Amino acid sequence: MEQTKINTRQLFILAIMFELGSSAVIPVGTSAMQDVWLVVLIGLVLGMALFLVYYRLSQYYPGDVLTAYTERIVGVWPGRVLAVIYIVYFLYLTARVLRNFGELLLMFAYMETPLIILNAIMMLTVIYAIYKGIEVVARTGELYIIGQALATAAGFALVIMSGIMNLNLLKPVLQAGWGQIWKTAATETTFIPFGEMIVFTMLFPLVNRPERTGRTLLAAMLISGLILAAITTLNVTVLGAETVARSVFPLLDTVRRIEVARFLERFDAFFMIVLIVGGFFKASVYFYAAVEGTVRLFRMRKQHRLVYPLGLLVLIISLATASNFAEHLKEGLQISTMYLHIPLQVVVPIVLLCIAAFRRRKAERKDHSGDKSDS
Amino acid sequence: MRLGKGFKKVGEFNKNKRLGKKSGRKQADSSSTEYDGDMRNVSRAPLRDSLKANIEHVRRTTGGSPDVVVRKFVVGRNPGVEAAALFVDGLVDDKNVYDFVLEPLLQSNIPPQKSGKDLLDFIENSLVAVSGVERVSDWSEFFSGLMEGSTMLMLDGVSLALKTGTQGGQFRSIEEPTSQLAVRGPREGFTESLRMNTAMVRRYIRNPYLWQESMVIGEATQTRVSVMYIQGIANDKVVEEVRRRLKRIKADSILESGYIEQFIEDKTFTLFPTVYHTERPDIVAANLLEGRIAIFVDGTPFVLVVPALFIQFFHAVEDYYYRFDIASALRFLRVLIFFLSLVAPSAYVAATTFHQEMIPSALVLSLAAQREAVPFPAFIEVLVMEIAFEILREAGVRLPRQIGQAISIVGALVIGQAAVEAGFVSTSTVIVVSITAIASFATPTVAIATSARIIRFVFIVISSMFGFYGLVIGLLFMTLHLCSLRSFGVPYMSPLAPMIPSNAGDTILRKPIWAWKERPRLISQNNIIRQEPYQRPMPPHRTGDTPPADTGDKSPANTGGTPPTKTMEKTPASSGDDKGENGE
Amino acid sequence: MIGKWRRLVVVLICTAVLPGCWSQNELNDLALVFAIGLDLTEKGEYEMSVQVVNPGNVAGATQRGGGAGGVPYTVISATGDSPMEANLKMSLKLSRILYYGHANLVVIGESLARKGVAHALDALERNSEFRTTSRVVIARGQSAKETLKVLTPIAKVSSNQIQSMLSHSQTLWGHTVEIDVWELFHDIYSTGVNSVVSGINIVGNRADGAKQTNVQSTEPEARLVLDGLGVFKQGKLDYWIPTNGTRGVLWIMNKVRQTNITVAWQGKPEAIGYHIVRTNVSVRPHMKNGKPSIKIRVEALGDILETLVPVNLADADQINRIEKLIEHSIWKELTAAVRNMKERKTDVFGFGEQFERNYPKDWRKLEADWFSVHFPQLDVSVEVNAIIRTAGLRIKPFKRTVELGG
Secondary structure, three states: OOOOOEOHHHHHHHHHHHHHHHHOOOOOOHHHHHHHHHHHHHHHHHHHHHHHHHHHHHHHOOOOOHHHHHHHHHOHHHHHHHHHHHHHHHHHHHHHHHHHHHHHHHHHOOOOOOHHHHHHHHHHHHHHHHHHOHHHHHHHHHHHHHHHHHHHHHHHHHHHHHOOOOHHHHOOOOOOHHHHHHHHHHHHHHHHHHHHHHHHHHOHHHEOOHHHHHHHHHHHHHHHHHHHHHHHHHHHHHHOHHHHHHOOOHHHHHHHOOEEOOOEEOOHHHHHHHHHHHHHHHHHHHHHHHHHHHHHHOOOOOOHHHHHHHHHHHHHHHHHOOOOHHHHHHHHHHHHHHHHHHHHHHHHHHHHHHHHHHHHHHHHHHHHHHHHHHO | OOOOOOOOOHHHHHHHHHOOOOOOOOOOOOOOOOOOOEOOEOOOOEOOOOHHHHHHHHHHHOOOOOOEEEEEEEEOOOOOEEEEEEEEOOOEOHHHHHHHHHHHHOOOOOOOOOOHHHHHHHHHHHHOOOOOOEEEOEHHHHHHHHHHOOEEEEEOOOOOEEEEOOEOOOOOOOOOOOOOOOOOOOOOOOOOOHHHHHHHHHHHOOOOOEEEEEEEEOOOOOEEEEEEEEOOOOOHHHHHHHHHHHHHOOOOOOOOHHHHHHHHOOOOOOOOOOOEEEOOHHHHHHHHHOOOEEEEEOOOOOEEEEOOOHHHHHOOOHHHHOOHHHHHHHHHHHHHHHHHHHHHHHHHHHHHHOOHHHOOHHHHHHHHHHHHOOOOOHHHHHHHHHHHHHHHHHHHHHOOHHHHHHHHHHHHHHHHHHHHHHOOOOHHHHHHHHHHHHHHHHOOOHHHHHHHHHHHHHHHHHHHHHHHHHHHHHHHHHHHHHHHOEEOOEEOOOOOOOOOOOOOOEOOOEOOHHHOOEOOHHHHOOOOEOOOOOOOOOOOOOOOOOOOOOOOOOOOOOOOOOOOOOOOOOOOOOOOOOOOOOOO | OHHHHHHHHHHHHHHHHOOOOOOOOOHHHEEEEEEEEEEEOOOOOEEEEEEEEOHHHHOOOOOOOOOOOOOOEEEEEEEEOOHHHHHHHHOOOOOOEEEOOOOOEEEEEHHHHHHOOHHHHHHHHHOOOOOOOOEEEEEOOOOHHHHHHOOOOOOOOHHHHHHHHHHHHHHHOOOOOOOEHHHHHHHHOOOOOOOEEEEEEEEEOHHHHHOHHHHOOOOOOEEEEEEEEEEEEOOEEEEEEOHHHHHHHHHHOOOOOOEEEEEEEOOEEEEEEEEEEEEEEEEEEEEEOOEEEEEEEEEEEEEEEEEOOOOOOOOHHHHHHHHHHHHHHHHHHHHHHHHHHHHHOOOOOOHHHHHHHHOHHHHHHHOOOHHHHHOOOOEEEEEEEEEEOOEOEOOOOOOOOOOOOO
8 A cells, every 4th residue: 555645746747747648649639620629628628527526526535546435335346346447447548558659659760660569668667667656656757747848848839930830720710510519529538638537536545635636636637738729729720620630640740840940850759759758657647546456456465566467467458459550549539438438437436426425415414313313 | 804714605604694693713702712702703801900911912812913012111109000001003193192191100209099990090080191081891892992092001900901092193184185176165175084074074063063973883994983963953863764774784894985885875776876975074064054964984085975865966066156157057067968978879879770860861961971881880889989988987097197187088089080990980979979978077976977877878778779769768767766766765856856846946056045045854854944034135225324223133134124024934844754755 | 586687687688689679770771862753654654763862972072073972862763553662663773771751852743743643642641751841843844853863063962952942942032932742732632722833944954964074064064943833733733834923923822032023213124123021911811792802912021222223212202102113013913923823723822721711601602613713703902012121222323324334
């Protein structure tokens, strides 16, 4: 069981790196064409609402993680089954992140290298990180956030200086119509990346000032949502909505077009570095959630023994989950939304919240009825 | 080294030690031959009455070494008691021995005493004119005193000896330290004498609360080790931990502070030092004032300072004597240099073998042209050149100072140029490797530069296999490792990670001195306030030149500023965690 | 415990020694391609040519051109049914791996351009090694392969020369456009615009262009010259705008930065030369009762740098009159350009795209026959505002009016 704490600043930084980790790269919400920024913002609002559900739920059981209090809400065995489902969910998402990054690297820099090697290297780092503990990851995050922030700011500045932005490409606004926008927001951007904050419920007990957790994470969501909207807007203004919709890594295409003074160009590799760091943090948080859930579920004492086998498992899942990139995308954007994200990010937490609230009220009423009978 | 009594296998030696047994020699207890013992176990038997027997014992134990001087004399008249003074020539201060110990004893007007014991009391209380007078009753204390330079007085018929503090001897005078030069700042460096070193530090901190604890470590060397800290600023728990770790050391020899460092460091299997060492008393004083603890070892001018943080190894002492702008700029440069020396060769290898599209088109032509002539792949080239530079560097260290510099320059230039022309390496590789070498020389602390040297090779190998991806992963590994280190309980990377904003003013950029309000929180934990606020220099108040009336001695020292209405009082960090965690 | 670590270390060392750092390529195993040429053969196949640089003869050579080294680059070509197949066939002729990361120029032969470039460009856009910021030109009057072969006097690699020509010519003169593969590809698929690409021609003795002797004399035998603007319709080259008509078109596209205008004065044609330092164009669409119109506003700022007649440039009235003349001249040029485009039914300016962005509902009605009906009937008004900033270092003319020739 973790005894060390992370402070709110570290939590904030982790959340931002997590949110922006892969979403800055993989296109989300691009079926809304040039209104993708709007879709992102709506997804942000909905995601924040979802987060409030998670937060309220965890407030009923301070000091516990999601996989632990499911037992207390719905009973021991259903709760444990639910916990296992969530653990597998987190493992799967770690594998997805890994696969995303492996594919990206493969496609644009390391075409001949087998995917397993690329994934294995990243997984090795994640294993080492979680072996050392999540507070080490948090501290590393504090160090790297400076670099990431600078790189992002520099990236924006360079794109603007290259003069490749064409604000006209954002018009016509709402061409697709509100219906499409709501549909995209509800099906895509709410869950990735904002609904993924459910994984942070596994980190709540670690924070050294629990009362500020909610505020910190909401602020982090807000900021990362805004940055994400800015990035997607950038992509659209540089590439045009159609290209964004049909490209696999639109941000890469944008970065490739940076050309300032015939000297500041060819920044793909720096972009790759920023990406890998973001992906590492995202994978670490997910992996930590899975490991922590397992440790608590099986009441293990020595957490570090678990890290290697679970890591290996994640690696294998990342390779086995899809046989080519198209499958991987389809799984991610369509299938998992339907079968994984909606039930696990929305339905189950809301149901749990209702049950928990109900139980709490019942318990309070019992107390009060006890008092009343005295007077 | 145990000579002469048979050569035991290492395992057996260790086995005996592990089982708590003493070595297979005869035990030293008072029942049998109490004169035996060996280097690691000086016998604890008591002294005897007979002066002759005692002197004989001393002679036997020291093997008749001629520098153990035995001066026999008679104390008092009618009757005189036979006595002897024993000391080790060279370890004692002759003046003290002859003028203040022997001369009073050789006077003729010593009143007769009732017994030998009384005579000893009289000598102790009224005759011997030096400090550090103590009675010893067993041989281990006797020899410990003798070997540290005290004069031992023995009387016939008394089974006690008197230890008088007459330490002295020739020491190196105070010189400029060779390892940490500063253009501005004191030019004193520590010497090999423990007492002189502690005195030098005391001259900087003339405060009674600068406490010192002394202990003897090392079975054979009996080295004196002193721990200094400022009571009330230093974290008591850390002091206790230091004490504990030092007491735990049971080794034969402690020849240098490096031995101690390796025994007490937090983690051995790491490339980064967690203990800081320095030759300069002003650095030690500054660190003590921040709440750190200094460990002095007799016989070496290098003093250890704990707990040590990563960012400390980038601080040069001049940073504090110069103004904040140049200090910050230089520090920033140093961090950049360190980073450069770490990744430059690997970035070069990665760019030219994996990511050729990163290189601007004009440059890629030059590089390609150069590589045409070279038979080896870039990775091998860089590796060979790096190794060659390391060889040159080692050679430069061993050579006498005058020749060493010339050889390094000549070696680098000539050999590099010749290698290029012979077609072994390409010019760009030489440039990259030279920049790396220069950058590694510019790292302020040797300890960190050494770490960088080793890590650099690892990075070169990784980036030759996986390009920039490998390099980034390598850096991630390194950072994770750094962030997981602790030095005596304090996270190694603070105050950057965990970020403590009030202390972050002294990491890469340095706040102006009037802004240093607090001591490093995780190191000192109590008495955090360093100085009063509103120390910023300000011109005199506009209306007239008379400063406003004093509202108490809490006003700032300068004129004109509004006196603070409340002082900043911070309670000690209340995390409750014994290791001083990320209190916030 | 220690044993486990030892085994792990051994395993890791073994993996380091395993053959194949798969994506690794030494620099001198690569054939650096600096330009690509695409042609159509008579049989209808693709012919792809690449300009492969010979680094030893380019950089580090102490003497320039024709020295001990040899030619700075080689042109290799192969044919195939698609660009990718042609690419693979080239490996038969080359000792190194073709590397497209620095291929900064694409030359498309005219015949291929007329057939349609979409197929060829698709392969380029999809490939991750090739960077779509490479510039595009159309080879006019000769094949792309021949264009690539010409050695150029100032830059050792002709690809660099052509790129510089494109960039500087656009900036200083405004008669050519620098367009990259990405923009071209994007415009081809857009329904509201036709694309333009600069053309390149070889002037002089074509056959000698490829020889090193070409650059060994002060005036090369064969020179590369930018020539006209090619207009594309649906991915196919339709026609050429000659050099004297390109500026008007490019001006409306806001691609002109600096250029020169000459106006007549006192009966003398081309008497005053006005150098534009900055010019900005805004194109605004308007929709009135379903009828589209475009308002173009041009702002120009410049200096008078040449006078062939005595004119008092300290007189504000004179300056105003000259400004009016300049504005009229620009107006004439732009309206002529618009008229030409309308006649040809090619909307290179992107007017259609403007309507698509700003009046999407109306655009849907216009989209179908934009090029055939609505564009030619489009109401376009041009408004020019030119400002003369300074007149160089001299203000008044010489006191003596001397009849000067010239």
